[in-house]
Amino acid sequence: VPRIIAIANQKGGVGKTTTAINLATALAASGRCCLLIDADPQGNASTGLGIDQHRRSITAYEVVTGTATLRQASVATAIPGLAVVPATVDLIGAELELVSLPRREYRLRDALQIEEITRDYVLIDCPPSLGLLTLNALVAADSVLVPLQCEFFALQGLSQLLRSIERIRQSFNPRLGVLGVVLTMFDRRNNLSEQVAQDVRSFLGATVYDTVIPRNVRMSEAPSHGQPALLYDFHCAGSQAYIQLAREVLRREGAL
Amino acid sequence: VPRIIAIANQKGGVGKTTTAINLATALAASGRCCLLIDADPQGNASTGLGIDQHRRSITAYEVVTGTATLRQASVATAIPGLAVVPATVDLIGAELELVSLPRREYRLRDALQIEEITRDYVLIDCPPSLGLLTLNALVAADSVLVPLQCEFFALQGLSQLLRSIERIRQSFNPRLGVLGVVLTMFDRRNNLSEQVAQDVRSFLGATVYDTVIPRNVRMSEAPSHGQPALLYDFHCAGSQAYIQLAREVLRREGAL
Numbered sequence: 001v002p003r004i005i006a007i008a009n010q011k012g013g014v015g016k017t018t019t020a021i022n023l024a025t026a027l028a029a030s031g032r033c034c035l036l037i038d039a040d041p042q043g044n045a046s047t048g049l050g051i052d053q054h055r056r057s058i059t060a061y062e063v064v065t066g067t068a069t070l071r072q073a074s075v076a077t078a079i080p081g082l083a084v085v086p087a088t089v090d091l092i093g094a095e096l097e098l099v100s101l102p103r104r105e106y107r108l109r110d111a112l113q114i115e116e117i118t119r120d121y122v123l124i125d126c127p128p129s130l131g132l133l134t135l136n137a138l139v140a141a142d143s144v145l146v147p148l149q150c151e152f153f154a155l156q157g158l159s160q161l162l163r164s165i166e167r168i169r170q171s172f173n174p175r176l177g178v179l180g181v182v183l184t185m186f187d188r189r190n191n192l193s194e195q196v197a198q199d200v201r202s203f204l205g206a207t208v209y210d211t212v213i214p215r216n217v218r219m220s221e222a223p224s225h226g227q228p229a230l231l232y233d234f235h236c237a238g239s240q241a242y243i244q245l246a247r248e249v250l251r252r253e254g255a256l
Numbered sequence: 257v258p259r260i261i262a263i264a265n266q267k268g269g270v271g272k273t274t275t276a277i278n279l280a281t282a283l284a285a286s287g288r289c290c291l292l293i294d295a296d297p298q299g300n301a302s303t304g305l306g307i308d309q310h311r312r313s314i315t316a317y318e319v320v321t322g323t324a325t326l327r328q329a330s331v332a333t334a335i336p337g338l339a340v341v342p343a344t345v346d347l348i349g350a351e352l353e354l355v356s357l358p359r360r361e362y363r364l365r366d367a368l369q370i371e372e373i374t375r376d377y378v379l380i381d382c383p384p385s386l387g388l389l390t391l392n393a394l395v396a397a398d399s400v401l402v403p404l405q406c407e408f409f410a411l412q413g414l415s416q417l418l419r420s421i422e423r424i425r426q427s428f429n430p431r432l433g434v435l436g437v438v439l440t441m442f443d444r445r446n447n448l449s450e451q452v453a454q455d456v457r458s459f460l461g462a463t464v465y466d467t468v469i470p471r472n473v474r475m476s477e478a479p480s481h482g483q484p485a486l487l488y489d490f491h492c493a494g495s496q497a498y499i500q501l502a503r504e505v506l507r508r509e510g511a512l
């Protein structure tokens with residue numbers, strides 16, 4: 001049975017997609033079989049993994065509206081052991097269409113349960129909101145991994161996110177828990193990063209991963225080449241941090 | 257009749273709120289009377305202008321659901337000439353509630369037309385999505401100011417945004433146009449910023465403001481003090497750039 005992890009945070013631009021792509025790649029590189037579901041109408045995870053528009057004929061839109069299975073929507077990536085269910089702007093329509101469908105919060109969960117998913121990990125990249133697409137991801141998931149940018153506005157949104165996760169746990173998905181919080185875009189040169197990191201660790205303790213992802217321009221260059229940073233520049237500080245994060249995720253699950 | 261400008265981009269973390277707060281402050285500092293409507297459930301624009309939670313009893317939520325007027329929801333800020341309609345997480349509920357209400361796309365526009373708004377400028381800070389809240393802002397607005405982070409994923413989302421604006425112009429708001437695109441978080445030290453800036457200028461020409469907002473840590477420190485950067489650190493590079501942007505906005509409107 002695969003571990004299903006939603007990568008979520010309603011604050012925009014905190015590193016959800018970058019974390020989803022590079023953590024999935026690092027897990028695949030360590031021999032785990034992974035599926036990344038792109039649940040964001042921006043389709044950034046699909047783009048960052050080199051999936052051209054013409055390979056996105058069946059997407060997460062068809063999966064949540066029930067006209068395709070996950071297996072039909074999955075496409076191979078350049079990384080052995082990593083497949084992706086791509087996304088396009090069609091998903092914007094799904095937010096409105098799902099409102100009047102039965103079991104609107106369970107569509108993704110049902111799709112994951114109908115067929116036998118022979119993967120070790122399923123990661124779901126969420127859009128920057130707490131709407132029906134993110135709700136579907138949190139209902140389908142066992143746990144949530146929260147990327148947290150080391151900035152004030154991002155810190156402000158954390159308690160709102162944790163309250164929403166708790167509400168979803170009570171109303172829709174009793175097994176949902178926070179897998180961990182990973183600090184992203186940490187900049188040694190400015191105090192703000194250090195202050196936010198200290199605040200979060202004192203607030204959440206061991207829920208915050210030891211691994212911290214540094215701000216590293218190679219991370220933002222990689223998507224323009226359609227590659228995860230681990231392929232684009234394995235030795236850069238960002239890639240090494242995501243490899244570290246994958247190890248820490250596996251270690252905490254007792255899998256290492 | 258006020259100029260109504262939506263600050264929108266579905267890509268997250270590109271500087272929408274920072275632009276809304278600091279452009280509104282710079283316009284107020286130049287003698288214009290401004291209202292900033294916070295249409296994002298994160299409420300970052302309200303927080304960045306120092307509006308505590310206890311002053312958010314009437315918000316954008318009451319305005320779009322029709323139980324309060326803009327005048328009732330407006331609160332004064334520390335900046336003379338700038339009032340704000342605050343936001344709280346209640347707005348998340350509005351996205352679902354609006355779906356079944358009559359004139360769901362026109363709620364904000366109707367609220368702006370019912371009463372005489374004696375302001376020169378109304379700015380609307382949008383959430384990172386193209387859902388009903390952003391749709392309401394784009395239907396209410398005369399024009400859209402698009403903050404564009406100098407990164408690959410942000411550039412990717414631009415054509416999707418421009419297509420959506422065109423669709424809204426045709427279906428809901430024939431006067432809607434793009435006021436301009438402002439490059440944000442420009443980092444002289446890395447090539448990616450320069451590449452994105454050149455791409456956008458060759459693609460959109462004079463629609464892109466001459467003013468470029470540099471990456472400047474003082475911009476992200478200011479919100480933790482509940483102040484716009486212009487108050488927190490008037491002389492920093494970020495504040496000076498927003499003053500420049502306000503001048504350019506006024507000059508292009510023939511107001512200078």
Ligand SMILES: Nc1ncnc2c1ncn2[C@@H]1O[C@H](COP(=O)(O)OP(=O)(O)OP(=O)(O)O)[C@@H](O)[C@H]1O
Pocket residue numbers: 011012013014015016017018019040044126127128184185186213214215216217219220221223238266267268269384407408409410
């Ligand atoms: N460690 C890092 N160092 C430098 N840049 C980074 C890093 N992580 C992400 N970025 C860049 O920052 C921007 C935001 O990251 P990303 O798009 O992954 O965030 P997101 O949370 O998925 O955004 P959205 O809310 O729009 O979905 C992107 O341009 C990305 O390339």
Ligand SMILES: Nc1ncnc2c1ncn2[C@@H]1O[C@H](COP(=O)(O)OP(=O)(O)OP(=O)(O)O)[C@@H](O)[C@H]1O
Pocket residue numbers: 010011012013128151152153154267268269270271272273274275296300382383384440441442469470471472473474475476477479494
């Ligand atoms: N010029 C700048 N230099 C450095 N940091 C900046 C700059 N502009 C914005 N920031 C910081 O970057 C982060 C993202 O900016 P902001 O929150 O304004 O973007 P947004 O588009 O409103 O995000 P969202 O999509 O979540 O609404 C914030 O922490 C902000 O303080």
Ligand SMILES: [Mg+2]
Pocket residue numbers: 016017018040044126127
């Ligand atoms: Mg993303």
Ligand SMILES: [Mg+2]
Pocket residue numbers: 272273274296300382383
């Ligand atoms: Mg914002």
